[in-house]
Amino acid sequence: MHQRILILDYGSQVTQLIARRVREAGAYCEIHPGDVSDEFIRSQEGLKGIILSGSHASVYAEDALQVPAAAFNAGVPVLGICYGMQAMARQLGGVTEGSDKREFGYAEVRAHGHTKLLDGIQDFTTAEGHGMLKVWMSHGDKVTALPPGFKLMASTPTCPIAGMADEDRGFYAVQFHPEVTHTVQGAALFQRFVRDICGCVGDWNMPDYVQEAIANIREQVGDEEVILALSGGVDSSVAAALIHQAIGDKLTCVFVDHGLLRLNEAQQVMSTFADNMGLKIIHIDASDRFLGKLAGVTDPEAKRKIIGREFVEIFQEEAAKLSNARWLAQGTIYPDVIESAAAKSGKATGIKSHHNVGGLPDTLNLKLLEPLRELFKDEVRKLGVALGLPPAMVYRHPFPGPGLGVRILGEIKREYADLLRQADAIFIEELRNTVDQETGKNWYDLTSQAFTVFLPVKSVGVMGDARTYEYVVAMRAVQTTDFMTADWAELPYSLLKRTSGRIINEVRGINRVTYDVSSKPPATIEWE
Numbered sequence: 422m423h424q425r426i427l428i429l430d431y432g433s434q435v436t437q438l439i440a441r442r443v444r445e446a447g448a449y450c451e452i453h454p455g456d457v458s459d460e461f462i463r464s465q466e467g468l469k470g471i472i473l474s475g476s477h478a479s480v481y482a483e484d485a486l487q488v489p490a491a492a493f494n495a496g497v498p499v500l501g502i503c504y505g506m507q508a509m510a511r512q513l514g515g516v517t518e519g520s521d522k523r524e525f526g527y528a529e530v531r532a533h534g535h536t537k538l539l540d541g542i543q544d545f546t547t548a549e550g551h552g553m554l555k556v557w558m559s560h561g562d563k564v565t566a567l568p569p570g571f572k573l574m575a576s577t578p579t580c581p582i583a584g585m586a587d588e589d590r591g592f593y594a595v596q597f598h599p600e601v602t603h604t605v606q607g608a609a610l611f612q613r614f615v616r617d618i619c620g621c622v623g624d625w626n627m628p629d630y631v632q633e634a635i636a637n638i639r640e641q642v643g644d645e646e647v648i649l650a651l652s653g654g655v656d657s658s659v660a661a662a663l664i665h666q667a668i669g670d671k672l673t674c675v676f677v678d679h680g681l682l683r684l685n686e687a688q689q690v691m692s693t694f695a696d697n698m699g700l701k702i703i704h705i706d707a708s709d710r711f712l713g714k715l716a717g718v719t720d721p722e723a724k725r726k727i728i729g730r731e732f733v734e735i736f737q738e739e740a741a742k743l744s745n746a747r748w749l750a751q752g753t754i755y756p757d758v759i760e761s762a763a764a765k766s767g768k769a770t771g772i773k774s775h776h777n778v779g780g781l782p783d784t785l786n787l788k789l790l791e792p793l794r795e796l797f798k799d800e801v802r803k804l805g806v807a808l809g810l811p812p813a814m815v816y817r818h819p820f821p822g823p824g825l826g827v828r829i830l831g832e833i834k835r836e837y838a839d840l841l842r843q844a845d846a847i848f849i850e851e852l853r854n855t856v857d858q859e860t861g862k863n864w865y866d867l868t869s870q871a872f873t874v875f876l877p878v879k880s881v882g883v884m885g886d887a888r889t890y891e892y893v894v895a896m897r898a899v900q901t902t903d904f905m906t907a908d909w910a911e912l913p914y915s916l917l918k919r920t921s922g923r924i925i926n927e928v929r930g931i932n933r934v935t936y937d938v939s940s941k942p943p944a945t946i947e948w949e
């Protein structure tokens with residue numbers, strides 16, 4: 422049983438970042454809705470602290486959530502952030518006032534009163550000797566009178582109470598957002614709260630977690646057999662590697678190749694997992710079946726549905742053959758869990774729609790094994806590396822379930838997929854091989870997702886003395902943290918030039934390359 426920090430969510434878009442920070446500080450944490458019951462809070466075993474998140478709402482809104490009383494009576498430190506601070510002030514006898522004016526963006530906050538939370542943490546000192554923090558603010562309402570027992574902890578000229586603390590009770594609150602990277606000392610603040618104030622010992626770390634996760638899987642499944650749909654993506658790959666370490670041959674993976682994978686991808690998956698790690702994998706080359714069903718279909722959503730449905734059908738056929746399997750393993754990760762809980766409660770704003778290739782049906786009558794349910798993506802990656810997966814696989818860009826199916830505009834043909842695969846491989850190779858002088862990183866790592874798109878139109882070109890009339894591909898590279906918004910990447914011209922030159926010279930059938938300079942929104946990352 423780990424020590425834990427409970428994060429109560431009042432609807433901020435960045436609550437997950439709080440959880441990331443807490444885990445970086447070495448403590449296990451969970452996010453739950455801000456209006457959980459008092460009993461729920463009292464039932465938290467190993468509870469060491471509570472964090473109240475921000476919110477898009479005002480504490481004055483009619484449906485504003487109250488912080489459960491038990492949060493303030495649990496005998497553990499509480500940190501309020503933005504709305505969390507305002508709600509804390511209001512519920513403990515201070516005053517929070519509404520305002521039409523929003524303060525948004527960079528701010529410099531002065532620390533007051535030598536609190537444990539801010540002691541020794543600062544970005545610079547003013548001429549008068551005040552410790553200052555560079556922070557990110559985003560609020561309308563603000564606290565205008567401290568609750569009894571609290572002292573001033575931080576201020577800005579426009580927000581005189583930008584932080585407050587009642588150190589006897591271990592209550593701290595800040596108006597700014599320490600969870601976002603723009604707050605320079607954010608990680609230090611969480612480290613201070615989690616380790617020094619809550620007294621967490623740092624029992625959340627990847628090497629220990631691997632052993633614990635393996636023991637849990639063994640206990641859960643006992644002698645029963647497990648099947649898993651391996652896509653080659655990060656989550657299913659790490660889940661497969663982990664379960665394999667736990668139960669070896671009692672895991673069977675089904676890898677369905679729909680013919681819309683990247684160049685050599687199927688071979689890579691088989692060599693990594695089957696040859697090197699010794700996993701039992703059923704490799705199904707179903708490209709004829711998929712491409713047959715997709716013939717003549719041009720509508721993007723129709724294509725997605727066909728690919729999803731076919732995938733589920735094939736997986737079911739294979740599962741039926743494995744009569745001993747009692748468990749279906751899935752690479753569900755913690756953000757999926759939070760999102761689906763939020764979707765069910767209808768509370769979160771801006772929920773990302775799920776794009777996964779059709780959920781596997783209940784009719785399989787299998788119990789669900791989801792060993793990554795507690796992990797964030799970067800923790801899944803660390804786990805993958807700890808399990809011996811190649812870093813290049815673990816740190817790969819995301820790849821959509823329908824694969825090249827949504828990167829070939831309109832009708833999908835094998836010929837198009839073959840051309841696209843080659844062009845895409847060249848682009849990725851050039852991104853990996855081109856290092857940015859400023860950061861020392863290669864452009865694959867500097868972008869969040871990069872690929873080429875096949876345009877089924879022909880344009881005229883000239884090669885040698887001859888006229889050509891061939892297809893076009895577009896290169897797409899974006900930078901994003903959440904994939905809900907994204908900027909097109911400002912790749913160096915030299916990289917674009919080299920890549921387009923190579924694609925046109927090396928891929929027979931393509932004579933023109935363009936670069937997509939659209940950001941999301943209004944464009945999406947994929948073209949379909």
Ligand code: XMP
Pocket residue numbers: 725776777778819820821822823827870904941944945946947948949
């Ligand atoms: P868009 O194009 O919506 O993409 O900006 C956002 C992210 O989602 C991925 N994506 C998909 N993933 N099945 C998937 O598994 C899909 O149908 C699908 N469509 C888009 C996309 O690659 C990007 O990372």
